[in-house]
Amino acid sequence: DIQMTQSPSSLSASVGDSVTITCRASQSISSHLNWYQQRPGKAPKLLIYAASNLESGVPSRFSGSGSGTDFTLTIRSLQPEDFATYYCQQSYSPPSITFGQGTRLEIK
Amino acid sequence: QVQLVQSGAEVKRPGASVKVSCKASGYTFTSYDIHWVRQAPGQGLEWMGWLNPNSDNTGYVQKFQGRVTMTRNTSISTAYMEVSSLRSEDTAVYYCARPPRVESKGRWLRLSYWGQGTLVTVSS
Numbered sequence: 090d091i092q093m094t095q096s097p098s099s100l101s102a103s104v105g106d107s108v109t110i111t112c113r114a115s116q117s118i119s120s121h122l123n124w125y126q127q128r129p130g131k132a133p134k135l136l137i138y139a140a141s142n143l144e145s146g147v148p149s150r151f152s153g154s155g156s157g158t159d160f161t162l163t164i165r166s167l168q169p170e171d172f173a174t175y176y177c178q179q180s181y182s183p184p185s186i187t188f189g190q191g192t193r194l195e196i197k
Numbered sequence: 198q199v200q201l202v203q204s205g206a207e208v209k210r211p212g213a214s215v216k217v218s219c220k221a222s223g224y225t226f227t228s229y230d231i232h233w234v235r236q237a238p239g240q241g242l243e244w245m246g247w248l249n250p251n252s253d254n255t256g257y258v259q260k261f262q263g264r265v266t267m268t269r270n271t272s273i274s275t276a277y278m279e280v281s282s283l284r285s286e287d288t289a290v291y292y293c294a295r296p297p298r299v300e301s302k303g304r305w306l307r308l309s310y311w312g313q314g315t316l317v318t319v320s321s
Contacts, residue, residue, distance in 0.1 A: 119304075121304045121305070123307045123308075125242075125308075132292055132294075132311035132312065132313060132314055133234075133308070135297075135307055135309045138305075138307045139307075144297075144309065176241065176242055178242075178307070178308075180303075180304055180305065180306040180307065183302070183303045183304055183306060184247055184256045184303075184306075185244070185256075185258065186232075186306060187244065188241055188242040188243070188244065189241070191241045191242070
């Protein structure tokens with residue numbers, strides 16, 4: 090099974106800051122990597138698909154990059170609504186998919 | 198618009214079974230796989246498996262084999278996920294979810310539409 094490891098597990102930042110979250114796969118997954126945002130008590134929301142493609146309706150301050158085993162999610166100019174938990178998810182080994190353990194983004 | 202509406206919260210005793218429903222609207226139910234993901238309190242997301250509403254084919258994560266059953270009723274556009282032999286570790290919010298497009302499958306699978314979640318509490 091492909092394991093996904095996110096870092097850091099949590100981070101603190103201020104409104105207006107830029108942050109980067111990293112996701113590492115236990116083997117190469119090409120660009121088959123998606124990112125989700127989850128606010129407390131809500132279902133996850135797809136942000137980025139295929140490593141770097143912005144889902145429709147998602148603000149352009151979100152961006153993704155990477156391929157192979159190392160991926161990043163960058164959020165520029167943090168807004169209050171961006172403080173949430175973020176998950177990466179691989180789809181390289183269908184039909185199975187796996188999520189990273191999550192990164193909690195908190196207000197400093 | 199696409200909507201997935203799940204059944205309400207459940208409280209079950211250890212050893213019992215629970216069946217969560219996911220009613221789809223706003224699209225052709227049989228055209229898209231339904232996936233189930235669960236989240237234990239304070240924990241991350243765990244994919245459980247999928248159901249093809251057209252063929253009735255299913256696939257489950259190995260750890261759930263034999264204890265989880267995914268079914269559907271196409272006449273009412275509803276998918277179901279049943280967990281048997283419940284234990285305390287099954288306490289979680291259970292989500293159904295759907296890809297954005299028909300071609301968003303296999304290695305291009307991503308989940309764009311989600312139900313609101315169903316909290317299942319297993320407690321004696």
